[in-house]
Amino acid sequence: MLKPERQAFILHQVNLHNQVLSTGLSQSLDVSEDTIRRDLQELADNNKLIKVHGGALSLSFNDSHYHATHVYAHAEKKLIARKAAALIHNDMFVLTTGGTTLIELARILPPSLKATFISGSLPVALEYTHHPNIEVILIGDKVSKNSKITVGGEAIVKIKQIKADLCFLGVNAIDAENGITDNDWEVVQVKKAMIESAQRVICLTIAEKINTCQPFHVCPARAIDTLITELPPDDPLLEPYRKQGIRIL
Amino acid sequence: MLKPERQAFILHQVNLHNQVLSTGLSQSLDVSEDTIRRDLQELADNNKLIKVHGGALSLSFNDSHYHATHVYAHAEKKLIARKAAALIHNDMFVLTTGGTTLIELARILPPSLKATFISGSLPVALEYTHHPNIEVILIGDKVSKNSKITVGGEAIVKIKQIKADLCFLGVNAIDAENGITDNDWEVVQVKKAMIESAQRVICLTIAEKINTCQPFHVCPARAIDTLITELPPDDPLLEPYRKQGIRIL
DNA sequence: GCTAAACCTGCATATTCCTGCAATTAAAGC
DNA sequence: GCTTTAATTGCAGGAATATGCAGGTTTAGC
Numbered sequence: 001m002l003k004p005e006r007q008a009f010i011l012h013q014v015n016l017h018n019q020v021l022s023t024g025l026s027q028s029l030d031v032s033e034d035t036i037r038r039d040l041q042e043l044a045d046n047n048k049l050i051k052v053h054g055g056a057l058s059l060s061f062n063d064s065h066y067h068a069t070h071v072y073a074h075a076e077k078k079l080i081a082r083k084a085a086a087l088i089h090n091d092m093f094v095l096t097t098g099g100t101t102l103i104e105l106a107r108i109l110p111p112s113l114k115a116t117f118i119s120g121s122l123p124v125a126l127e128y129t130h131h132p133n134i135e136v137i138l139i140g141d142k143v144s145k146n147s148k149i150t151v152g153g154e155a156i157v158k159i160k161q162i163k164a165d166l167c168f169l170g171v172n173a174i175d176a177e178n179g180i181t182d183n184d185w186e187v188v189q190v191k192k193a194m195i196e197s198a199q200r201v202i203c204l205t206i207a208e209k210i211n212t213c214q215p216f217h218v219c220p221a222r223a224i225d226t227l228i229t230e231l232p233p234d235d236p237l238l239e240p241y242r243k244q245g246i247r248i249l
Numbered sequence: 250m251l252k253p254e255r256q257a258f259i260l261h262q263v264n265l266h267n268q269v270l271s272t273g274l275s276q277s278l279d280v281s282e283d284t285i286r287r288d289l290q291e292l293a294d295n296n297k298l299i300k301v302h303g304g305a306l307s308l309s310f311n312d313s314h315y316h317a318t319h320v321y322a323h324a325e326k327k328l329i330a331r332k333a334a335a336l337i338h339n340d341m342f343v344l345t346t347g348g349t350t351l352i353e354l355a356r357i358l359p360p361s362l363k364a365t366f367i368s369g370s371l372p373v374a375l376e377y378t379h380h381p382n383i384e385v386i387l388i389g390d391k392v393s394k395n396s397k398i399t400v401g402g403e404a405i406v407k408i409k410q411i412k413a414d415l416c417f418l419g420v421n422a423i424d425a426e427n428g429i430t431d432n433d434w435e436v437v438q439v440k441k442a443m444i445e446s447a448q449r450v451i452c453l454t455i456a457e458k459i460n461t462c463q464p465f466h467v468c469p470a471r472a473i474d475t476l477i478t479e480l481p482p483d484d485p486l487l488e489p490y491r492k493q494g495i496r497i498l
Numbered sequence: 499g500c501t502a503a504a505c506c507t508g509c510a511t512a513t514t515c516c517t518g519c520a521a522t523t524a525a526a527g528c
Numbered sequence: 529g530c531t532t533t534a535a536t537t538g539c540a541g542g543a544a545t546a547t548g549c550a551g552g553t554t555t556a557g558c
Contacts, residue, residue, distance in 0.1 A: 002268060003546075004301050004310070022504075032548050037505075053555060054504065122378075122387070126371045129394045132267075138371070138399050140389020140407060145378045150387050158389060251524085252536070271514075281538050286515070302514065302545060 001029070001111070005132060007039050009111055012130050014049050014058045016107055021055040028110045071100050076206045076230035081105040083228045083249045084168060084204055090114045092165040095194045097187075098124050098149040099170030101204045109134065118162060120150035120190060144186060151186035159193040167198030169224070171205045173212040176240035179220035181213050188216045195219055202226040210237055221246065250278065256288050260464055263298050263307050264433045267394055270304040297432065297464060308432055309395035321349070325455045325479035330354040332477045332498045333417060333453055339363045341414040344443045346436075347373055347398040348419030350453045358383065367411060369399035369439060393435055400435035408442040416447030418473070420454045422461040425489035428469035430462050437465045444468055451475040459486055470495065 006029055014020045022040065026033040044051035049059055071077065081104040088094060091114065096102050098121030106117075106127035117128050120139035128136040141155035169191060172182045180203065182188045195201050201224045210229065226247045231238060233248040242248050250258075255278055263269045271289065275282040293300035298308055330353040337343060340363065345351050347370030355366075355376035366377050369388035377385040390404035418440060421431045429452065431437045444450050450473045459478065475496045480487060482497040491497050 002270075002301050002303055002306065004299075004306060005268060008310070033504085034506095034549080035547060038547085120389075122371050122375050125392060126375070126397065129371075129392055129397060136392035136394075138387065138389045138392050140369075140387045140399070140404075143374060143378055143385035143387050145385075148375065148378060150389070155389075282514080283516090283539080284537060287537085 001132065003039075006031070007043055009130075009132070010036075010039055010056075011043060011048055014056055018058045019055060023054075025055075028112070030112060073206050073208070074104075077101045077104045078108070079230045080204050080206070080228050081108050084202060085109055087166065087202060087226070088113060088115060092116070093118065093162070095119070095159070095162065095164040095167040095198050096124060097121065097168065097170045097191060097194065098147055101170045101206075102168060103127055105168065105204070106131075118159075118164065120155055120159075122148045144184070147184060147187055149187065149190065151190055156189055156193045159190065159197050162197045164198045165200065167194045167201045169194065169201060169203050171203050171209065171218075173209055173214040174203065174205055174221065174227075174241075175211050175213050176221055176244065178213050178217065179223065180218040182216050182218055183214045185216055188218050191218050195223060200225045202228060204228050207231050207235075207237060252288070255280070256292060257464065259285075259288055259305075260292060260297055260432075261434055263305055264395070265435070267307045267310060268304060273304075307395055322455050322457070323353075326350045326353045327357070328479045329453050329455070329477050330357050333451060334358055336415065336451060336475070337362060337364060341365070342367065342411070344368070344408070344411065344413040344416040344447050345373060346370060346417065346419045346440060346443065347396050350419045350455070351417060352376055354417065354453070355380075367408075367413065369404055369408075371397045393433065395433060396436055398436065398439065400439055405438055405442045408439065408446050411446045413447045414449065416443045416450045418443065418450060418452050420452050420458065420467075422458055422463040423452065423454055423470065423476075423490075424460050424462050425470055425493065427462050427466065428472065429467040431465050431467055432463045434465050437467050440467050444472060449474045451477060453477050456480050456484075456486060 010020065010025060022033050022036045025036045040051050040056045043049050044056065050057040077100060080101055084105050085108055093116045096117060096119045102121065102124045106124055109131055111132055114133040116135040116137060118137040118139065119125050125136050125138050128134050139150050139155045139158050141150040141152040144151045171180050174180050182191065203224045203226065207229045221241060222244045224246060226249060227238065227241050228249045229238065238248045258278065259269065259274060271282050271285045274285045289300050289305045292298050293305065299306045299310060326349060329350055333354050334357055342365045345366060345368045351370065351373045355373055358380055360381055363382040365384040365386060367386040367388065368374050371392065374385055374387050377383050388399050388404045388407050390399040390401040393400045420429050423429050431440065452473045452475065456478045470490060471493045473495060475498060476487065476490050477498045478487065487497050
């Protein structure tokens with residue numbers, strides 16, 4: 001990785017998260033901390049960020065539209081994203097839905113990860129493009145304005161032509177009896193297709209949505225392989241799902 | 250292998266992968282690193298790529314695209330967008346490319362406009378979704394990290410199935426003799442398909458790009474119907490284009 | 499104040515870059 | 529087709545850049 005690329009990545013990270021740690025960057029970029037320190041110093045000299053003891057801060061705390069509109073349960077979603085990221089390995093094909101949790105996942109993927117991500121979500125796909133070694137495939141069709149994902153017959157046909165290793169499913173509601181449910185008919189069709197096209201389905205959801213229900217049925221709970229929440233895996237709230245043979249992380 | 254051939258290959262590589270290493274090119278082209286370095290230097294002098302220590306980066310690499318806030322020649326692009334918006338009427342089907350000028354156009358569309366926009370550009374499509382009466386169709390395929398648009402065979406096939414009323418083409422370089430040219434081979438393929446699939450082609454460009462040239466050919470100047478710049482229509486700079494029968498706005 | 503982490507300085511090393519030059523190769527002119 | 533001319537290329541040497549490491553110093557948090 002060339003130096004300007006590395007610095008661009010650092011800048012992207014600092015603008016996303018408002019702060020970065022030298023140690024973290026050193027690990028994810030696989031260079032010494034001294035190099036990171038020198039990069040931060042250089043970027044600070046050019047007024048791209050503010051260098052502080054231990055890392056750096058973003059220049060403006062209020063520039064990005066993402067941070068301007070506050071994300072609900074941000075800390076929880078970050079934690080979920082971290083657990084999910086650990087499941088992705090090099091050369092995998094990964095299907096993902098949309099949603100803020102998936103955006104968070106896209107943001108914390110290590111720059112060294114070399115994989116192919118397939119999604120119909122505009123914001124999530126845009127986030128993937130910032131990673132140097134990730135190939136992004138966008139599913140085309142009509143764009144649903146609410147969810148900013150593509151929906152429709154074309155999209156579903158395309159998804160069904162794929163055989164992915166993993167599918168990360170951001171869910172709206174999950175319940176041990178009714179399984180996964182959603183409130184948008186068209187989005188449900190897309191999710192169904194994604195579940196069919198992946199070897200393993202991983203569900204991402206904040207605990208608040210567990211044991212809730214929405215009008216449209218996506219799939220029974222046991223159709224998923226793994227469930228990731230911000231709770232510790234042995235939390236009693238998750239017990240009914242473990243009983244159905246779902247792996248809990 | 251002759252020098253122009255070699256440089257074309259380098260340019261193709263850098264636009265494809267965003268980045269090339271001197272060592273890698275030296276091996277794959279079987280010439281000394283000095284030769285590669287001289288090539289890179291020469292290409293950089295002609296503004297075809299950005300030379301950095303150890304290799305080169307594609308032109309579209311700039312750390313400023315992480316700061317979406319500052320757009321080059323913003324006032325000019327707004328003016329162009331206003332002229333372009335006047336051409337769109339209700340119930341039209343409109344194909345558009347990517348680029349900051351097209352984002353500007355998307356932003357100023359009147360909320361009452363009821364039309365269908367088809368694009369492969371992620372940022373532009375996202376902008377369309379903010380409009381209540383606009384239907385957005387996204388072209389799917391591999392996402393080019395440089396331009397944030399989808400490129401590839403699938404995308405081209407889909408575009409060719411469309412018959413649109415208008416095509417708004419954000420251009421990188423236009424010249425009365427060489428016509429429209431661009432610096433990314435894959436993007437050129439998409440633009441060509443869009444031109445074919447539209448009844449009228451409208452070119453949007455800031456005056457700075459007029460009478461400039463890039464490595465890859467898109468179409469001759471007379472293949473477009475309308476040219477929109479921030480200049481008044483009777484500016485002498487535009488005279489050669491008017492002579493070719495292009496409508497100037 | 500104490501401690502651990504982060505920092506800075508200087509240095510060693512490995513690349514990469516540049517300059518000049520000679521050898522080769524392509525192109526132009528006859 | 530052959531000669532002349534210009535351009536291109538590779539190489540040698542020294543300069544510049546990038547990075548990591550050792551050590552002593554500063555900082556932040558307790």
